[in-house]
Amino acid sequence: MTVSRRSLLITGGGILLALAGCGPELAMPALPGLPSLFDGGDRPLLPPSADGIDLASHLLTRLGCGAAPGEREDLLALGRDPDTAASAWLVAQLHPEGIDDSVCERHVRRLDALAEPVGELYEYRDFVLLRELTAATVMRAVHSRRQLHEAVVRFWTDHFNVDISKGECAWLTPAQDRDAIRRHALGKFSDLLRAVALGPAMLWYLDGRVNRSATPEEKPNENYARELMELHTLGVHGGYSQQDVMEAARCLTGWSVRESHGLFKFFKGRVEFNHHHHDDGAKTVLGQWIPAKGGEHDVDLLLDRVVRHPATARHLATKLCRRFIAEVPPTAAVDAVAAAFTASDGDIRSTMAALVATAEFRAPTVRGARLRRPFDHLTACIRATGGTTDGGPALTEYLRRLGHAPFQYPTPDGYPDAAAAWTGGLLWRWRLAVALARGRVHGTAIDGAALVRRCGGMDAALAHLYGRKPTAAESAPLAAAGDDALALALSAPAFQRC
Amino acid sequence: MSERTLVTVFLRGGADGLYLVPPIGDDDYHRARPTLAVKPPDAIRLDHMFGLHPLLKPLERWFQDGRLAVVHACGCDDDTRSHFEAQDLMEHAGRAVAGGWIGRFLRATAASGGGALDAVALGTAIPESLRSAPSSAAIESFAELGGAEDLRLHAALAGLYASDPLLAAPAHDALTASERLTDLAAATYHPEYSAVYAADTFSERLARAAQLIKAGIGVRAINVDLDGWDSHFVQDTVLAGKLTTLAAGLNAFATDLGPRLADVSVVVMTEFGRRVAENASLGTDHGRGGALFVLGGGTPGGMHCQWPGLKTGVLEGPGDVPMIHDWRSVVTPVLRRHGVDDLSRVLPEWMGESLPV
Numbered sequence: 126m127t128v129s130r131r132s133l134l135i136t137g138g139g140i141l142l143a144l145a146g147c148g149p150e151l152a153m154p155a156l157p158g159l160p161s162l163f164d165g166g167d168r169p170l171l172p173p174s175a176d177g178i179d180l181a182s183h184l185l186t187r188l189g190c191g192a193a194p195g196e197r198e199d200l201l202a203l204g205r206d207p208d209t210a211a212s213a214w215l216v217a218q219l220h221p222e223g224i225d226d227s228v229c230e231r232h233v234r235r236l237d238a239l240a241e242p243v244g245e246l247y248e249y250r251d252f253v254l255l256r257e258l259t260a261a262t263v264m265r266a267v268h269s270r271r272q273l274h275e276a277v278v279r280f281w282t283d284h285f286n287v288d289i290s291k292g293e294c295a296w297l298t299p300a301q302d303r304d305a306i307r308r309h310a311l312g313k314f315s316d317l318l319r320a321v322a323l324g325p326a327m328l329w330y331l332d333g334r335v336n337r338s339a340t341p342e343e344k345p346n347e348n349y350a351r352e353l354m355e356l357h358t359l360g361v362h363g364g365y366s367q368q369d370v371m372e373a374a375r376c377l378t379g380w381s382v383r384e385s386h387g388l389f390k391f392f393k394g395r396v397e398f399n400h401h402h403h404d405d406g407a408k409t410v411l412g413q414w415i416p417a418k419g420g421e422h423d424v425d426l427l428l429d430r431v432v433r434h435p436a437t438a439r440h441l442a443t444k445l446c447r448r449f450i451a452e453v454p455p456t457a458a459v460d461a462v463a464a465a466f467t468a469s470d471g472d473i474r475s476t477m478a479a480l481v482a483t484a485e486f487r488a489p490t491v492r493g494a495r496l497r498r499p500f501d502h503l504t505a506c507i508r509a510t511g512g513t514t515d516g517g518p519a520l521t522e523y524l525r526r527l528g529h530a531p532f533q534y535p536t537p538d539g540y541p542d543a544a545a546a547w548t549g550g551l552l553w554r555w556r557l558a559v560a561l562a563r564g565r566v567h568g569t570a571i572d573g574a575a576l577v578r579r580c581g582g583m584d585a586a587l588a589h590l591y592g593r594k595p596t597a598a599e600s601a602p603l604a605a606a607g608d609d610a611l612a613l614a615l616s617a618p619a620f621q622r623c
Numbered sequence: 624m625s626e627r628t629l630v631t632v633f634l635r636g637g638a639d640g641l642y643l644v645p646p647i648g649d650d651d652y653h654r655a656r657p658t659l660a661v662k663p664p665d666a667i668r669l670d671h672m673f674g675l676h677p678l679l680k681p682l683e684r685w686f687q688d689g690r691l692a693v694v695h696a697c698g699c700d701d702d703t704r705s706h707f708e709a710q711d712l713m714e715h716a717g718r719a720v721a722g723g724w725i726g727r728f729l730r731a732t733a734a735s736g737g738g739a740l741d742a743v744a745l746g747t748a749i750p751e752s753l754r755s756a757p758s759s760a761a762i763e764s765f766a767e768l769g770g771a772e773d774l775r776l777h778a779a780l781a782g783l784y785a786s787d788p789l790l791a792a793p794a795h796d797a798l799t800a801s802e803r804l805t806d807l808a809a810a811t812y813h814p815e816y817s818a819v820y821a822a823d824t825f826s827e828r829l830a831r832a833a834q835l836i837k838a839g840i841g842v843r844a845i846n847v848d849l850d851g852w853d854s855h856f857v858q859d860t861v862l863a864g865k866l867t868t869l870a871a872g873l874n875a876f877a878t879d880l881g882p883r884l885a886d887v888s889v890v891v892m893t894e895f896g897r898r899v900a901e902n903a904s905l906g907t908d909h910g911r912g913g914a915l916f917v918l919g920g921g922t923p924g925g926m927h928c929q930w931p932g933l934k935t936g937v938l939e940g941p942g943d944v945p946m947i948h949d950w951r952s953v954v955t956p957v958l959r960r961h962g963v964d965d966l967s968r969v970l971p972e973w974m975g976e977s978l979p980v
Contacts, residue, residue, distance in 0.1 A: 288721035
């Protein structure tokens, strides 16, 4: 009765997991069917030759997971001079729907659990979903041509963090990634916020599903209402009060996630509004009067109010600038980005366009100054060397060792951006570089020799990896490193940065 | 504060608390277990009510020294009697919490930047309790963490990182950790204080845990599983080897650490105890309350239990020892000794008592 499909998937998945294993593996050929990134051929590359990181390399490393071999050349071919080419590249990246990403997506589609409707996701075992979701995330970071879109997806994934290990988030998290974050990553912030707020994963993760007030004695659960303002919109100093949190929580009473009831199992995971659990009295949130009898429309007024609050534009602009410009976000850039957010009615595409247009984003002092977080570093090791990966457990084991496994951060603030949070993992970054360079990560392959050959020498390969000419101190140790030269190149401080 | 390490030993399968720590002073116990009860003369007496199974003899001196605390009628509030459900609830320490309890402990007490290796599971998989740890690895051998061949890169890495304003110090720490791990992998281990580890996997893993702790590379949590406690059938036979393995391993580990044991807390836990009445195949079935142990790390030791007795009216469900002491009341004092000021960050759903263990 309670469907043996679940148990079938258990067994199948279990065997796969056992086979995949971790630890030293034989060198793997490139993933079948995945051509080397972009050009797929062997045409010579023209690595940067300046002492500082040029604009093309800056865009590809800061807004993506490193420049794949040939990607910088392709970017520069888009215009008669580097600035024009950069603008054309940005326009294309800001419209990912116009970029053919079929090769990457064809491989991601093999992870068939992720395509299931919410009610069906429940049929899969927890570890199958986590493994597939992680694999999809890694494969897209490495292989997608829509690099800016992926970078913005990662930003929103942290911003609207849910931890897959919390209860039913085990199967609801893939739905948030697909139906909210990816669908609206470059769309309207109001649509994104609504998809998250009324999505089953967030309703579970921050207890919205149990936020009810059927009788006057029943006090609403404030968990989500607080994080909505503190983390998702206004920011902790955004000018809301405890009273605003309580009133917002009242607006949200009655929204819940369908549990399974006998024959109605099909609807498990469906988000629904229950009038009987809703506090239908009048509310005031952030000075906005929300009249009584609003029912399920209270949430519309609430979300509209917080999205349009000036603190929200400021908060989001600050976080975006921290992620994409500098740990201490330059005020002028924050001002410009916040203004663009407000002027465009919260259009994320326009907001990002404003961010990358700021002088602060392009300043030479900013380039290469950000410590890559472990996920970005791991994927850059593969992307920048033109490698391939199936995003399987042998590779993602390193993400856990580095403390940056996607969808596994416990608290709602998401993985930190501060460099200081990520300096402890160097040992594992080096281990990863060695394992990759020696072909010991099952399901992932990189070819250092080909990279050096195509670049026309080790120094030129370093220039490709670092986005600038290497210094003498950087290139000297590599000359003496023999077979370990690539491992050392990926382990060096310059490649830890973007 | 000196470097402290929390070592968890999870007895998977539901270890029979009435067998490990028999209530020899309770007549109802002997009535319910005509063949499996530990007879008073055989038991190692802990107090007027409880004893240890004779095969746990190596643990006696730690109890007498006041460095081993024993808690009975203890467990989690899952009543499904399902291994999976109960283990899951204990390892997450809550029904609607994110991450594992040890992972949250490590995040709540992490130094900025974290260490190279905060948490280690000695075995093939990371247990749920370590979920969301800042950095964790499941290892079977030190060779997985570093080999002599990686050392070839060390000089070059030291040079490349030496003048990096952000990364010079973390790189130095990482190189030191790497060298120590490489040494561990290469050297034959010589336990201290005349400790002798048995040749079984459990003892080998505890010896590795002792090595990691002594290496001083900042490992703050270690988990070791000991499987095979699901004694539905011929319990005496099934558990004899387990008890021997458990006691010998813990004794060797505690001995080997010497004075360092003051900074190392060992928490021995299991997902549930077993049915009071033995079954027809000389085994016991899934129950509720069981026994937990805390060894070292500053515990005052002793026997802790408000024993409810085993009268029919007291037993829970199909005839099980009720859960009188939530296991979290045992780990809260341990967590405090390991630097947790705000327990709600580690055990957000727990607001109960703390036992003086």
